[in-house]
Amino acid sequence: AKTLRLILGDQLNLQHRWFARADKDVYYTLLEVKQEQEYVHQHVQKIMAFFAAMRNFAHQLEKAGHQVIYIKLDDDHNTHDFEKNIKRLIKEYHFERFEYQLPDEYRLDEQLRNLCLDLKIEAAAADTEHFYTSRDDLKNFFGDRKSYLMESFYRNMRVKYGIMMNDKDPIGDRWNFDAENRKKYDGKVPLPRPLVHKHNLSELKQMIDQMGVSYFGRVGEKHFEWPLSRKEALESLRYFCKNLLPHFGTYEDAMLQNHASLFHSRLSFALNTKMISPREVVSAVLAAWDQDREHISIAQVEGYVRQVIGWREFMRGVYWAQMPGYAELNYFNHKTKLPGWYWTGETKMNCLNKCINQSLDLAWAHHIQRLMVIGNFSMLMGAHPDEVDAWYLGVYIDAIQWVEITNTRGMSQFADGGIVGSKPYASSAAYINRMSDYCKHCHYDYKKKYGEGACPFNSLYWNFLDAHRDKFGKNPRMGMVYKNLNNMNPEELQRILEQAEDYLGRLEEL
Numbered sequence: 410a411k412t413l414r415l416i417l418g419d420q421l422n423l424q425h426r427w428f429a430r431a432d433k434d435v436y437y438t439l440l441e442v443k444q445e446q447e448y449v450h451q452h453v454q455k456i457m458a459f460f461a462a463m464r465n466f467a468h469q470l471e472k473a474g475h476q477v478i479y480i481k482l483d484d485d486h487n488t489h490d491f492e493k494n495i496k497r498l499i500k501e502y503h504f505e506r507f508e509y510q511l512p513d514e515y516r517l518d519e520q521l522r523n524l525c526l527d528l529k530i531e532a533a534a535a536d537t538e539h540f541y542t543s544r545d546d547l548k549n550f551f552g553d554r555k556s557y558l559m560e561s562f563y564r565n566m567r568v569k570y571g572i573m574m575n576d577k578d579p580i581g582d583r584w585n586f587d588a589e590n591r592k593k594y595d596g597k598v599p600l601p602r603p604l605v606h607k608h609n610l611s612e613l614k615q616m617i618d619q620m621g622v623s624y625f626g627r628v629g630e631k632h633f634e635w636p637l638s639r640k641e642a643l644e645s646l647r648y649f650c651k652n653l654l655p656h657f658g659t660y661e662d663a664m665l666q667n668h669a670s671l672f673h674s675r676l677s678f679a680l681n682t683k684m685i686s687p688r689e690v691v692s693a694v695l696a697a698w699d700q701d702r703e704h705i706s707i708a709q710v711e712g713y714v715r716q717v718i719g720w721r722e723f724m725r726g727v728y729w730a731q732m733p734g735y736a737e738l739n740y741f742n743h744k745t746k747l748p749g750w751y752w753t754g755e756t757k758m759n760c761l762n763k764c765i766n767q768s769l770d771l772a773w774a775h776h777i778q779r780l781m782v783i784g785n786f787s788m789l790m791g792a793h794p795d796e797v798d799a800w801y802l803g804v805y806i807d808a809i810q811w812v813e814i815t816n817t818r819g820m821s822q823f824a825d826g827g828i829v830g831s832k833p834y835a836s837s838a839a840y841i842n843r844m845s846d847y848c849k850h851c852h853y854d855y856k857k858k859y860g861e862g863a864c865p866f867n868s869l870y871w872n873f874l875d876a877h878r879d880k881f882g883k884n885p886r887m888g889m890v891y892k893n894l895n896n897m898n899p900e901e902l903q904r905i906l907e908q909a910e911d912y913l914g915r916l917e918e919l
């Protein structure tokens with residue numbers, strides 16, 4: 410039957426069985442629609458990256474002999490949502506069958522399911538053939554349990570897929586090398602430059618501007634750095650294995666104000682658009698380790714594999730187990746709006762200034778910048794999780810709801826009350842000072858809890874703990890911090906709480 414197959418912007422998987430051979434009855438369509446630019450206010454680089462990668466993908470398909478109907482944002486016939494465009498194409502080309510790949514996002518999943526019910530032709534959905542796990546694997550693994558433990562999911566993944574295993578035991582006899590990893594950067598090993606892919610996307614940017622798409626963030630005049638094709642994604646993967654993997658784990662939590670990504674792989678956009686698969690990434694990392702055990706220790710490899718087969722697949726499973734209710738959770742009943750400097754970076758708090766400016770420049774930050782600086786502050790200031798989600802979903806190049814919301818609302822804001830993590834990722838300036846060089850260059854004093862120039866993270870941290878004694882006072886993982894809080898001189902605590910109140914009353918000025 411004459412078939413129309415839809416490919417979404419995050420389904421750029423050239424290895425998919427759909428593309429094994431060209432078929433004269435099959436047409437592929439990729440649609441640049443305003444619907445996807447407007448559901449959340451986005452970074453200009455995120456919009457550009459998706460369009461550019463989609464255009465490259467369409468070109469690859471055509472080169473391989475497939476028939477492609479590509480609708481650009483400024484095409485006259487573009488109706489700017491999926492339903493209308495698809496219905497029009499079906500009519501115009503007399504398609505007899507419609508197929509799509511299962512979206513990773515709840516919103517699109519519903520939309521496409523409803524569309525199919527409405528169509529007068531046969532319709533079917535196919536798997537994306539990208540993830541290790543299916544949507545429901547995590548739900549089946551944990552059953553009715555109220556919280557999910559990443560560590561048990563991860564160990565099960567290692568066993569199930571035989572990754573770094575000696576029969577039933579983990580290679581190296583340990584599952585976790587965190588004790589060796591997560592060090593502050595000490596300058597002992599040189600920092601390699603990140604691999605940047607140079608594209609000139611000025612025409613695409615012009616089209617986005619002409620079409621009146623609203624966006625925020627910045628983009629360089631001449632260059633655009635992200636991998637936008639499978640070829641470039643594979644180059645980034647090779648570069649990572651050779652130059653960055655040897656120190657990935659050791660410095661995975663370190664932050665530097667003059668080096669955005671340290672030893673991180675910057676593969677999240679390529680992975681989330683499915684230009685490369687997690688299996689390819691894991692195989693490449695394991696092969697690199699096999700070839701060079703002298704320079705690459707098991708701690709580096711385990712640290713990386715944990716992110717890809719552990720956290721990434723875990724978050725996707727949590728998403729499908731918990732949506733749509735997850736998007737409404739607000740455990741602390743936080744209500745505050747984010748201050749305006751989240752969109753400009755203009756704050757005197759150096760850590761936030763650097764992490765936000767970096768996010769505005771690159772549409773990317775690494776996990777500790779997202780978690781322990783921006784996310785931590787958002788939670789301590791009592792930001793509404795809807796606001797925080799919208800910011801993260803908009804700003805990061807790799808942000809797609811299944812992986813954004815679980816990390817942001819769950820891991821970083823604890824708005825899910827502990828489904829993803831067993832305690833909130835809250836910290837004072839001590840942690841930020843330990844893991845970065847931000848505090849050295851800051852207007853505020855990381856050692857001071859109150860008074861002139863006191864670092865806001867400190868008073869807000871104790872204020873947060875004090876306000877939630879009922880929730881965490883008995884949490885065994887927070888025993889130490891509550892002991893410290895309980896031993897605090899009441900007058901000192903009073904001054905800290907007053908300082909917090911003062912800062913909360915003038916967030917815009919901080």
Ligand code: FAD
Binds near residue numbers: 677680717779780784
């Ligand atoms: P590396 O550090 O090199 O890690 C390798 C890969 O592991 C990543 O590419 C990613 O695919 C995977 N990974 C690592 N950590 C996680 C995690 N916590 N959850 C899922 N996958 C992970 N990642 C996204 O892809 N999209 C998001 O929208 C997103 N939002 C986040 C929001 C917050 C508050 C936090 C704390 C983390 C978020 N992450 C998100 C996870 C992580 O920050 C990014 O995947 C990572 O920074 C991407 O850079 P990288 O490719 O260099 O990662």
Ligand code: SF4
Binds near residue numbers: 851864
């Ligand atoms: Fe951030 Fe406080 Fe350190 Fe300044 S002193 S960089 S605000 S943690």
